[in-house]
Amino acid sequence: MAVVERVVVTVFTTVTRSVVDGHGHRHPGPPREVREALLTITDSDGATGGCLAAPDTVREAVIAGHIGPALIGQDSLDRERLWHRVARRQRGAQGNLSDRALSAADQALWDLAGRRLGLPVWKLLGGARAEVPAYASTMCGDDVPGGLATPEDYAAFAKDLVSRGYRGIKLHTWMPPMPYGVDRDIEACAAVRDAVGPDVALMLDSNHWYSRSEALTLGRALDELDFAWYEEPMEEASVQSYRWLADQIRTPILGPETSWGKHMARAEWVAAGACDILRVGVVGSGGIIPAVKAVHLAESFGMDCEIHGNGSGALAVIGATLCGRWYERGLLHPHSDYDTPAPHLRSIVDPLMDGKVRMPDAPGLGDDLDVDYIASRTVASWGTGSQ
Template structure:
């Protein structure tokens, strides 16, 4: 947990992998930019830290920038006793969630076959989901990648849930153009809502080609580096129909908002990638975002069981498939500080 403390005692928090916000990164890159600054000058702080990335030899990752920015937004919300989505300027108080299914596996009763996907999709609909996204098989699963098996899984899910549930595919990320086109044409026949990251996103021209040859919307880029600047190039190059961003790849709430506004100015939706309190707050503030990604989900996992460092999950879903905005100050995470203090490591 990254903690930012203001001079008046207010604090903000963000959770990230220890490898990303390890002490050497915090001490060398984050602390010098933060100490002595006004915590409400988030943009100035972010710009200052981002400029240190090039000289960091890859040590200062976008995820570290995201954690810092997230903690600063959380601090501001807690200091002003406001939820972050209202601090940004809220657009909605609830949003439809899509159930984001894990990648395929070879576990009995898991996601080993197309029928397993269909059966699990039926279960998700019974829980209230009105939209579902598949992640199909990837290496090192035996036989993966297999575009035909991906299509079989998609067909099994459509057959299982019927025509009224919105479906999306986020499959193997390194298909070639021919395989991506084959899958995309099949998804058109199955009336899927979008097709996500089927090829290496470093080849923007491949995505422009795919988008031009499919009627189903292509969404991206999800994981390509470059933050909002890369997304601007994708818009300019007609490389996708829906823009993609999120806390994991964008470098913070500020850059996500820049990307969303860029998409809006160009008549595009911008879907937020990933779950969690920060992404949920963004979904509540971004007008051109339709869904919240809830997951990852698997038949053998209980998503609604909070991790030990939280007292409750940040994104409970109601019976109609909506996740509601937190009304807690800050990002809305109900943090189990007692657990964290008792398990801290020096």
């Protein structure tokens, strides 16, 4: 039995070409230096697994106080048991051990197992499909000339996305601090539908800014525009508001996207009839283990479950299951280049081919890290266990 010996975080500098506004929304921007973290778990056989995360997510106190003590000395292949060991520490962590930190540890353990056994994680999870259609997920609206400043901008960008091979497009429309509103959202959705025609699947994520009456007005407009789903129009803490909305419109409600509570919260949404399509993310919902549980929950009720976000963890869950139709590729913008890898990556994990993304073939999660780049730009590290 190989046991976990070390849990180490390496913080390094890299370059991004995006900026984040005061409300947390990402937009294109000039190249700038940022810090990224790599959480690495090593077992007594020398097998390693890693997961990229924000440095604050896996800060030193989180590793030393929670993740390290839960994992050190434990069988590195006991992923289910270890997930529970870390998750239970959230109860006494006073909010300092987030679901994102739990996800980073879980994904690193899956990466370790895949590398040790010579299998991609999606195969290790069961293996259901080797490719999946991708939808283009836009950045939210802005005031940038030639960007996403007007309904006409969204329409032009949608036509370009279809020309690249996408058969589905999800709009993130205007959100604070930009001027926003139901009428503006409807104009953008109508312009895109007119631009791409009836055969391209369209979705809307309005990011929970609306009241019931506003969400209903927008939802009925989406009914007329034949949208494939309607995502997060209201605050997701109010499950009954979503149940009410789902009863009022034909467009399928997809959720919850950002609601806390891992797979258990998704079960409450299904039980309440608050969504037509379930939603779960690997990064925000605690990892691969709870995401797979949520997908199987949806399957048990004859529902689709769509995975929130992109990346290797999302692909692992999608490749291992069958009741989701899409992979979310983005965020995309007329002024951004999604297909050029960040400097700390030698290639992207999700190249688009004929409108689809193939599952990684490499053992583990499949992230193609440039370890030499990371080593040369390391600015801090911390960890626990034998050195």
